[in-house]
Amino acid sequence: MATIQHLLLLGLATIHANAQGGGGMPLDGQPPTGPPIHSGPWRGEGQTAGSPPLALFENKLPIPAIAKPEFSEEIDGRTVDFYSMTIENFDKQIYPDLNPSHMVGYNGMAPGPTFFVDRGRETIIRYLNKGNQISAVHLHGSATHAVWDGWAEDDIGPGQWKDYYYPNYESGRSMWYHDHVHGHTATNAYMGQAGAYILHDAAEDALGLPSGDYDVPLAIADKKYQSNGELVSPEGETQNFYGDIIHVNDQPWPYHAVEPRKYRFRVYCMSLSRPYNLWFQDASGQSIEFQIIGSDAGLFGSPVSSSDLTISMGERYEIAIDFAAFAGQNITLSNALQIPIIEEYENTDKVMRFVVGSSVSDSSNNDGVPSTLNPDVNWPEQKDNVDHVFTFQQGGDGGAQWSVNGLDWEDVNNRILAKPPQGATELWELRH
Ligand SMILES: [Cu+2]
DSSP states (O other): OOOHHHHHHTTOOSOOOOOOOOOOOOOSSSOOEEOOSOOSOOTTTTOOSSOOOOOSSOSBOOOOOBOOOSEEEEETTEEEEEEEEEEEEEEEOOSTTSOOEEEEEETTOSSEEEEEEETTOEEEEEEEEOSSSOBOEEEETOOOOGGGSOOTTSOBOTTOEEEEEEOOOSOSEEEEEEEOOTTTHHHHHHTTOEEEEEEEOHHHHTTOOOOGGGEEEEEEEEEOBOTTSOBOOOTTOOSOOOOSEEEETTEESOEEEEOSSEEEEEEEEOOSSOOEEEEEEOTTSOEEOEEEEEETTEEEEEEEEESOEEEOTTOEEEEEEEOGGGTTOEEEEEEOOOOTTSOOOTTTTEEEEEEEOSOOSOOTTOSOOOSOSOTTOOOOOOOOSOOEEEEEEEOTTSSSOEEETTBOTTOTTTOOOOOOOTTOOOOEEEEO
8 A cells, every 4th residue: 555654755745845045145254144934933832742851952963874885896897886784673772761762774773874875886785684574675866777776565575685786877966765665664764764875976076065074964854752762653654644853863853063164964854744944043043044055866056045945755955054153152953844734843843953163173175165066957858738647645535545646556557657758858747
């Protein structure tokens, strides 16, 4: 059954808003502040989904381990890096005085290890399932052949393994890998099977964007906990799942010590149902202007200045922000999104905190973001006629099943709704 979580993890978000360009104020060393966005009462004030309370900004932002290839091989002039991963049960202590949570993650951690891959090097990743639930691995954002795309019924049973091949020929971009198995995608991803896969290319490296410790993945997800400290599972939920505890890199409301210089953040929305309107709040409550430099398909043609960023489930945005004017301050990454169908809670308007130090240990790649980032954005040709209309709805037959144009996943003979010829440009209209 295709549940809403399944659709959402496929990137078919119910709510989608693009980043809006802001005032375009240059980052000239002056405090780049704008008007406060979060005005008016927070709708979640005093509300909880039942999770025991947790302190804010007391734990460090975890930086996921880096995946290392086991070996590399030259095959017909191509370089292939071979990685080996497990899908493993592990316990994670979120509440110091309560039970740990039972989770299942890649190499027994959440988020899974981060892959840093150079464009043009190919990868083969073996996933051995040591858990007790079926899995399938999808590399979200990659142009992957069908057999390795984590098709929902191409499952890896407990004790089984599968090798996935990725060509990595696209331009640099922030992708992510997560479970994608039929009927359990949402639960498996939420319980730990999700991680970053970052593709680098030489053209991007030549731009002098913040790198190394100054290039940080931030995977945001909301979860909820039982009174004993263990996670509440989303299994069986057919509508939406809104948690009251906001995690970044699987740590509730962390803090990250930063230097007063430029950073590149790769923001991932790994929530099941919750989109965010993110903004950086300085000590006086003012918003800080930043630059949005890329999204799901890699770097933008040019950076876009903004004081906020709306991001939905499955999406990635990359931003550049300068903390130079905020030495010694705390900057809070906040969420301003308040719309009727989203359940807000006491602290879902807070995401994480940046504690800005007083000195810069490395000033390389700390110049302005170039005005041209990607001169080769492959825009599709202009089309006026709509080739296909897809209508998404739930419960048309009285059940909880989601359908597209009235057809659901189980209708094997009819569920292929479009077969565009390779290389064709089509204009699709999606209705919800
Ligand atoms: Cu995905």
